[in-house]
Amino acid sequence: MSSSFFSGEKGAKQQSINDMLVHISNYFNGRFEVIAASDDGGNHLEIQVEVGEVAETIESQHIDFPFFDVCPKWMGWRTVVVKVPVGYIDAITNGVELDDY
Numbered sequence: 001m002s003s004s005f006f007s008g009e010k011g012a013k014q015q016s017i018n019d020m021l022v023h024i025s026n027y028f029n030g031r032f033e034v035i036a037a038s039d040d041g042g043n044h045l046e047i048q049v050e051v052g053e054v055a056e057t058i059e060s061q062h063i064d065f066p067f068f069d070v071c072p073k074w075m076g077w078r079t080v081v082v083k084v085p086v087g088y089i090d091a092i093t094n095g096v097e098l099d100d101y
Contacts, residue, residue, distance in 0.1 A: 006042075011075030016045060020074055027066040033089045037080070044078040048093060054083045 010016070013036055020034050030050065037046040047070060051061045058065050058081065071079050084092075 006078045009076050016075040016077050020070060024066060028064050030062050031089060033093050044080055047081045048084050048089055050086045050089055051083045054085055
């Protein structure tokens with residue numbers, strides 16, 4: 001059963017991503033990326049934040065991250081914050097897609 005909190009109108013996917021990128025960049029100087037993703041709960045926006053130690057909280061490593069402004073809902077989209085190791089965004093998220101699999 002889905003939550004009625006996340007039901008209703010959603011903003012256009014790319015516009016929601018663009019607006020979130022601008023909003024976060026107004027407060028946060030660290031490396032991050034916003035992508036559309038999907039899991040067992042359905043489609044959502046995923047905010048990947050590079051941190052030095054993934055076992056520690058975001059707040060302890062980046063006190064300027066606007067966590068409560070963008071979670072748990074942004075323009076109707078469920079949002080998920082994912083801590084990733086330094087270099088992950090360039091190597092994996094924005095890396096070259098190989099066709100050798």
